[in-house]
Amino acid sequence: MKRKILALTLLLSAVTAGHSQNSQVLYFMNLPQATTLNPALKPTGRFYLGLPGVSDISVRLDNNFLSLSDLFTSGVISDSTLTFLERGPWLTDFLAGLGSNNSAEPQVGVRLFGLAFTVKDNLRFSLDITTRAEANLVFPGDLFRLGLGGNSDFIGKTLDLSSFRSDMMVYHETGLGASGNVTDKLRVGGRLKILSGVASAYLTNNHSTLTVNEDFTHTADADISMNISAPVLFTTESDGTIHGAEFDEARFDDTRNTISYLKELANPGVGIDLGAEYRFSEKLAVSAAVNDLGFIKWKRDLSQLTINSTFQFNGLTMQDVYDESLDFEELINWTIDSLQNVLKLEDSPQEYTTYLPAKVVAAFSYTPVRYFTLGVLSQTRFEGHQAHQSVTLSGNLHFGNIFSTTLAYTAANRRYDNLGFGIALRGGPFQFFVLVDNIPFKYSSFTSGDETLRLPENMNTFHARLGLNLLFGNRERDETLPLM
DSSP states (O other): OHHHHHHHHHTHHHHOOOOOOOOTTGGGSSOGGGGGTOTTOOOSOSEEEEOTTTSOEEEEEEBSSOOGGGGSSTTBOSTTOOGGGSOSHHHHHHHHTOOSEEEEOOEEEEEEEEEEEEETTTEEEEEEEEEEEEEEEEEEHHHHHHHHHOSGGGTTOEEEOTTOEEEEEEEEEEEEEEEEESSSSEEEEEEEEEEEEEEEEEEEEEEEEEEEOTTSOEEEEEEEEEEEESSEEEEEOTTSBEEEEEEOGGGGSSHHHHHHHHHOOOSEEEEEEEEEEEESSSSEEEEEEEEEEEEEEEOSSEEEEEEEEEEEEOOOOHHHHHTTSSOHHHHHHHHHHHHHTTOEEOSSOOOEEEEOOOEEEEEEEEEEETTEEEEEEEEEEEETTEEEEEEEEEEEEEETTTEEEEEEEEEETTEEEEEEEEEEEEETTEEEEEEEEEEESOEEEEEETTEEEEEESSOOEEEEEEEEEEEESOOOOSSSSOOO
8 A cells, every 4th residue: 555655756747637627618708707817807797606615616637648539448448448558569669659748637626706896887806726747747759658668769779857747736816806997998917826836746858868878677766756745655665765654544533623624724825817909999898817826835745756867778669568468457566666775854854845837818809799709819838848828719799797608719739629618607696607618529439348438539628617606787888899
């Protein structure tokens, strides 16, 4: 069990659901949640109330190297399916499709409370409290090719693994926002975010290389550290190497202690969003925003694991599993043993800082006729040294305050076949909405027992957002140009 816990700890950031959820479909919809993308936007409704756990739930699974269809071989879903660990011609295609740097970013966000109100038809103030879980993993394509494809193509070569990066964090976000008109055409807004970290794991990769020797062994040279802020207890051998790890369950022996741990402001942080909207006429408008300029300082339950040495692996890869010279569990156990021998637990772990992934948004809208708006949205998200770009084209219908819908096309994440759809319905004070940013074009048939399933053929990004708002005083705008 300790071995499995250690493996989980080392890969914490790779398997945990990571950065603030931005929906391209949401931007042009008449919803209170649109202000999370640009605090200058002004949805209709003088008063908005978001109830805990139902006003806004967002889930995003995002990667740029693995599609859903890659998980099943020969179109069959069964207990014997080995997903992308199965050798075959398709594996060659999968490895060839890897980029120099590949990323995976799972994300979850749940709004615990929301409030917004308008004063004198101009000034708008808001308060929102959201819990987020975010992770980000970036790894070189050659590392995957070596691990799955074997040593033969890399004999005598040294792989630069310095781009490998991983981080995760769970935190609470309290946003205080305000927006108002500077002139008849220009509106500006901002949001101050008070951040409170719950748990984090952050990998710092100062230097790492892997050399494949002539005898198929691997020589690694690494200067890597992982900072952890979480209730995890590590045990060590007499030489300081890691023996095992376990969660400190005593910290959560009753509900009161659990709630106290989750709400304690032990890992403080701050962030800011800034936005503006300029309306040239009733038909033309442009807007822009900079979001998530912020950081969290991690101080509680600190641990630091380091590797700063040159060491040797015996060179086993998935090729040995394919050849049945060992099974997959043996490969995992051997990898953990090798890392345990070089991992060190620092006696005095230092406080550390993580930064939110900043985002820059720019948008243009054109309203040729009342209730219909064409929109173009560009979003750039910065993750460490990487920049992720997406562009969305959308058509948006707004029929009074009762019904609105959006159909969007997004080019992002090395894919150019993503459709997005959003719909919002209102009855009395209740407004229900659901958004999906990535609806794939192509589907394939997969067999599971006696059933045949239709699954997306090339889907590597999924983002869904839904919620129930309470709106009061939701008058229809006098202007013919919807405020995005």
